[in-house]
Amino acid sequence: MTDLTAQPEGEFRAGFVSFVGRPNVGKSTLTNALVGEKIAITSPKPQTTRRAIRGIAHRPDGQLIIVDTPGIHRPRTLLGERLNALVESTLGDVDVIGFCVPATEKLGPGDRFINDRLEDFPRAKKVAILTKVDEASQSEIIDQLTRLGELREWDAVVPVSALTNEQLDVLSDVLLGLMPVSPPLYDSEDTTDEGEDDRIAELIREAALDGVRDELPHSLAATVDDRVEREPNEDGTPGLLEIYASLYVERDSQKGIVIGKGGSRLRDVGERARHEIEALIGRRVFLSMRVKVLKEWQRDPKALGRLGF
Ligand SMILES: Nc1nc2c(ncn2[C@@H]2O[C@H](COP(=O)(O)OP(=O)(O)OP(=O)(O)O)[C@@H](O)[C@H]2O)c(=O)[nH]1
Numbered sequence: 001m002t003d004l005t006a007q008p009e010g011e012f013r014a015g016f017v018s019f020v021g022r023p024n025v026g027k028s029t030l031t032n033a034l035v036g037e038k039i040a041i042t043s044p045k046p047q048t049t050r051r052a053i054r055g056i057a058h059r060p061d062g063q064l065i066i067v068d069t070p071g072i073h074r075p076r077t078l079l080g081e082r083l084n085a086l087v088e089s090t091l092g093d094v095d096v097i098g099f100c101v102p103a104t105e106k107l108g109p110g111d112r113f114i115n116d117r118l119e120d121f122p123r124a125k126k127v128a129i130l131t132k133v134d135e136a137s138q139s140e141i142i143d144q145l146t147r148l149g150e151l152r153e154w155d156a157v158v159p160v161s162a163l164t165n166e167q168l169d170v171l172s173d174v175l176l177g178l179m180p181v182s183p184p185l186y187d188s189e190d191t192t193d194e195g196e197d198d199r200i201a202e203l204i205r206e207a208a209l210d211g212v213r214d215e216l217p218h219s220l221a222a223t224v225d226d227r228v229e230r231e232p233n234e235d236g237t238p239g240l241l242e243i244y245a246s247l248y249v250e251r252d253s254q255k256g257i258v259i260g261k262g263g264s265r266l267r268d269v270g271e272r273a274r275h276e277i278e279a280l281i282g283r284r285v286f287l288s289m290r291v292k293v294l295k296e297w298q299r300d301p302k303a304l305g306r307l308g309f
Contacts, residue, residue: 019100034055096124097126216254
């Protein structure tokens with residue numbers, strides 16, 4: 001007998017997408033907006049994303065697994081080289097590459113450099129994403145779409161704003177449509193497969209980045225070194241979670257800047273990071289941070305290993 005209430009079976013799709021583009025074009029913000037939870041750190045400082053973070057957008061008809069890369073750029077340090085190697089291995093593996101260009105700036109040599117590199121990844125479908133359309137006029141958007149169309153035959157071109165949520169549903173429809181038919185690759189509760197300590201370390205680094213200038217942003221790294229559970233409260237609710245973290249800089253002079261006069265800046269950073277961490281893990285936290293100098297860690301293979309690169 002046929003069950004007349006059964007829906008026709010839709011095809012479930014699942015696969016990997018990576019957003020590439022110049023620093024600061026809005027890749028992390030877009031990842032967060034699609035996933036709907038704060039996963040990748042965002043910051044107005046260029047090149048602050050260092051890890052291939054996966055955010056997973058779950059929909060009834062599929063899963064988009066977003067691999068956030070540090071961005072393609074010309075390497076200047078060992079860290080730079082490793083980041084580029086990471087980008088290569090990531091992009092060699094994804095189903096779709098989303099090339100992000102802001103609607104507010106003309107296409108430049110940086111965009112063309114990245115667009116040319118996309119040739120190295122023939123397996124991936126390629127989608128052009130025009131970001132930050134909330135800041136651009138209609139004619140700027142149209143001009144930019146025309147120029148993007150001249151770069152190559154895209155599988156799709158989608159204008160979006162991650163800030164005002166414009167066209168994000170269209171983008172996820174388009175991306176999902178380009179994914180292979182596949183069973184779910186992750187549990188529906190998962191929004192990322194990054195360890196919680198890594199996410200906490202990123203929140204600390206993000207708080208420490210706020211307001212620092214020049215080369216210091218690239219010299220900052222954070223690790224979570226230890227967690228200690230305090231006794232439960234008398235009413236049976238969980239006690240504070242103690243988190244012991246380190247903030248690394250490359251020079252003594254930077255240590256002074258990070259700590260601030262009489263420790264004032266570090267206290268501020270700790271306060272802000274603690275709020276974010278509490279929001280992430282849903283419980284009260286005691287955060288202890290120490291600032292350490294790890295000389296030239298961006299060029300030192302051993303130090304890079306210790307920091308998890
Ligand atoms: N107006 C507007 N601003 C945006 C939008 N998306 C991102 N931004 C801003 O652009 C800046 C950079 O955004 P990110 O998401 O950190 O950019 P990114 O490409 O990940 O940067 P890197 O990590 O340096 O590669 C931040 O200040 C964001 O708030 C958007 O849709 N509209």
